[in-house]
Amino acid sequence: MRALTWHGKHDVRVDTVDDPEIINPRDAIIKITSTAICGSDLHLYDGFIPTMKAGDVLGHEFMGEVVETGPKSTLKKGQRVVVPFTIACGSCYHCGKHQYSACDNGLPADNQDIAQELYGHPMSGLFGYSHMTGGYSGGQAEYVRVPFSDIGPIVIPDGIDDDKVLFLSDILPTGWQAAEYAQIEPGDTVAVWGCGPVGLFAVQSAFLMGAERVIAIDHFPRRLELAAKFGAETINYKDHAVYDALIEMTGGIGPDAVIDAVGLESHGLFVDNVLDQIKASTFLGTDRPHANRQAIIACRKGGRVSMPAVYGGFVDKWPLGAFMEKGLTLKTGQTHVQHYTEALLAAILDGKIDTTFLISHHLPLENAPDGYKLFHDHQDVATKIVLKPGLAKTKVEMPA
Incomplete structure (x- = not known):
């Protein structure tokens, strides 16, 4: 599949990487329909977040269609879902308090020592945001593996445009x-x-x-x-x-x-x-x-x-x-996304919250490096960039 990968400060590339696979029974594979560049991604782009490795797949704001599920996933093939950027198990001490970004099981065991050494305790896992937060591949890609898919993703009703609900993944909550x-x-x-x-x-x-x-x-x-x-x-x-x-x-x-x-x-x-x-x-x-x-x-x-x-x-x-x-x-603290998504989705569907005002650009995933440069260098023009996998690469005009 095609995915945006990190290779160093101000060096991101769309590469061909291995397709994701089901690893755990609660996993699901999502075919990405929309994914956004977040202001937090610019911290990675500028080289400020430690424990990044060349080839890491970026992106933590995404949604798409379920194409494969593990035996313990509650999702069904064909459903449209928005995926929270925080990876949480739903059953540990902190998840029981709805403190999903503090989940004890969101990080693989091999990654917990990194966060514990830096911060005193490991946090939850995050998509596409360094090995300190789990080393999970992100959603600026054609497909992504979603752990604990029975807890995080929220199913979107048919007929609702991606732009209206995409930001339930992070910035709205x-x-x-x-x-x-x-x-x-x-x-x-x-x-x-x-x-x-x-x-x-x-x-x-x-x-x-x-x-x-x-x-x-x-x-x-x-x-x-x-x-x-x-x-x-x-x-x-x-x-x-x-x-x-x-x-x-x-x-x-x-x-x-x-x-x-x-x-x-x-x-x-x-x-x-x-x-x-x-x-x-x-x-x-x-x-x-x-x-x-x-x-x-x-x-x-x-x-x-x-x-x-x-x-x-x-x-x-x-x-x-x-x-x-x-x-x-x-x-x-990082956002307890899973705690807010249902109420915020209802507010969007009721017309109480608007999200589409923010989007300034839609670009093909193949133009993601241009999108990062545009968002980084021209923030007065590029208020939010949404990437669409599957579209042919185009020419992106940079503001003067």
């Missing part, structure tokens, strides 16, 4: 969980750093959960325009000092809750961020948490910090004193 973790109360003002896909879904979700005001922060005009369509007030950090603007907009109090949807590759020519970039380029550091620092400093006393954004290593200059003295709370 991630944005929803981000807003939920912000513990929004009626009348709250919520500030969201980063208007990429997760940030935009967090904006939409915050309003649905009762926020009175949402303030979206970014520097890409197109993304800020999309946030404004949901009713958000916007701050372009290239034009305004974010802290000063937020304090003025909230009458000196600060936002009730803040959401960091940026993560380890913060942009901007800020002193702390420049130092972080120098450290990362000289292998003296890993993450660039400027947005997270800014969110903590701006949040009101007694406020809440929600962090759906991906961080991979260690950070310094983190404002622990401000965090403690202001009495803030922080909630974070």
Whole structure:
């Protein structure tokens, strides 16, 4: 089959690789009909996530048709399913608490030591996202093996277009969980750093959960325009000092809750961020948490910090004193996708949540390397790229 494979920093290729096979009784094989490039994939593209190996198949946002099942799978051939990016068994201690991204059995035994050494405990498995998270082949491919297929995939009714439901795989439940973790109360003002896909879904979700005001922060005009369509007030950090603007907009109090949807590759020519970039380029550091620092400093006393954004290593200059003295709370983690999919699918079918606004490009899978470059270099134009296996390669025009 054809699949997108990782070969190093800014080097991804569509190669011919072995077809997936049923390995365990609960497995299923899915023929991919749509798969997306996620902002988290850019961390792999930029070489920030450890334990990648040349030839790894990428992709963790995908859906498709069931073509083969193991004897203990509950899926049936021909069903259309969206597959959560988290791989969870459904029966361990953490799954019993609906903490699917903390599943004890999502990682193969051979991979658990890597995560335990880095983070203290292994997390659940993830599709197409390094050997630290299981080394599973991802869904930017023609076919994919889905472990624990009786737990994760959600069956999609006939007649529903892929574009409406594809993002149940990751970014929609991630944005929803981000807003939920912000513990929004009626009348709250919520500030969201980063208007990429997760940030935009967090904006939409915050309003649905009762926020009175949402303030979206970014520097890409197109993304800020999309946030404004949901009713958000916007701050372009290239034009305004974010802290000063937020304090003025909230009458000196600060936002009730803040959401960091940026993560380890913060942009901007800020002193702390420049130092972080120098450290990362000289292998003296890993993450660039400027947005997270800014969110903590701006949040009101007694406020809440929600962090759906991906961080991979260690950070310094983190404002622990401000965090403690202001009495803030922080909630974070990979998304417990399986906990949210049924309710979010119902909201989509009822017309309460829109997902299609985000898609800027559809490309053949064969053009995936172009898609990565486009999403990486032109984020104001490419808000979300969906890849379609089976289509002939075409010419992709890069913006000037």
